[in-house]
Amino acid sequence: MNWQQAIKDYQDYLKIERGLSQNSILNYSMDIQKLVSYLDEQSLDEKPIEIDRETVQQFIYDIAKIVNPRTQARIISGLKGFFNYLVFEDYRENNPMDLIETPKIGRKLPDTLSEKEINRLIAAIDLSKPEGERNRAILETLYGCGLRVSELINLKLSDLYFDEDFIKVTGKGNKQRFVPISNVNQKYITIYWKEVRVHLPIKKEHEDFVFLNRRGKQLTRAMIFTIVKGLAEAIGLDKNISPHTFRHSFATHLLENGADLRAIQQMLGHESITTTEVYMHVDRKHLTQVLQEFHPRKQQER
Structure with a gap:
């Protein structure tokens, strides 16, 4: 078995057995390819089933020596998964990564926007242009529902349950969840849907996607990034933001306003509460307020 065949088989496993997205599969493959390139550079002819x-x-x-600890940790994790797969399929008897330690890295706190900054970004949208209503609905949905960009571009009209105030979201690993949607968010999606989208030359097989480009096709991830970056430049925002920043802001603002962490976990589609707990570190002032409000000894006499 050569490296390219092993990578191809692993990609099939990640897609079929693990149900991972194409983007995740590509990232895993690129990390394995780094090892393959290293072997080529060192003129080492070691196959995946025999590398020691x-x-x-x-x-x-x-x-x-050339990547930061976070990237190094990701590569180690990716290679461990790849060799575990080879062991599972009986191609190898052991995982050569077993004794390799992952570098300790601090948990990176997510960047967030204030409500005022989000309002400024949305206000900067030019509603006189045909795509203006679409872009407003996009930002309102990213922030209002806390969606990943992949979840946003794959959102379908058949996923909108406005009568019940929910939308159905397909997340990582094709796992589906229902996320509540506010009346305001519903209003902006409906305006785009009924007043703009109906006039587009919608292409075959794209009829059910909510957000479309001018040619009537599903939007790409890159297009959402371009929209967000353009608005940030337009208002002179001194922050490096992406569509994911709206998801972080969604979670942070809910927590700051007293929402339950478990509820936030469900809305974000996190498998583990540990992933959601990162938002507990974003605003320590909020935690102090919670202690003062809810702890039984908050008003102890001195």
């Missing part, structure tokens, strides 16, 4: 611990250790040691 010393070789992968040297690879990790060398790559640590």
Whole structure:
């Protein structure tokens, strides 16, 4: 078995067995390809079923010199998963990554926007242009429902349950969840849907996607990034933001206003509460307020 065949089989496994998105599969594949490139550079002819611990250790040691600890940790994790797959399929008896430690990294706190900054971004949208109503509905949905960009571009008209105030979202691993949607958010989607989208030359197989480009096709991830970056430049926002920033802001603002962490976890579609707990570190002032309001000894006499 050569490297390219092993990677192809692993990609099929990640897609069929694990149900991962194409984007996630591509990222895993790129990390394995880094190891393959290293072997080529070192003129090492070691196949995936025979590569030993010393070789992968040297690879990790060398790559640590050129990437940050977070990237290094991701590569180690990706390679461990790949070799675990080979062990599972009986191609190997052991995982050469087993004794390789992942570098300790601090949990990166997500960037957020204030409500005022979000309002400024939305106000900067030119509603005189045909795509203006669409872009307003996009930003309102990213912030109002806390969606990932992949979830937004794959949102379908058949996923809108406005009578019940919910939308059905397909997240990582094709896992579906219902997310509540506010009346304001529904209003802006409906305006775009009924007044703008109906006039587009919608292409076959794109009829059910909510957000379309001018040619009547599903929007791309890159287009959403372009919209957000353009608005940030338009208002002179001194922050490096992306569509994901609206998701972080959604969670942070809910927490700051007293929402239950478990409820936020469900809305975000996090498998583990640990992932959601990162938002507990965003605003420590909020935690102090919670203690003062709810702890039984908040008003102890001195």
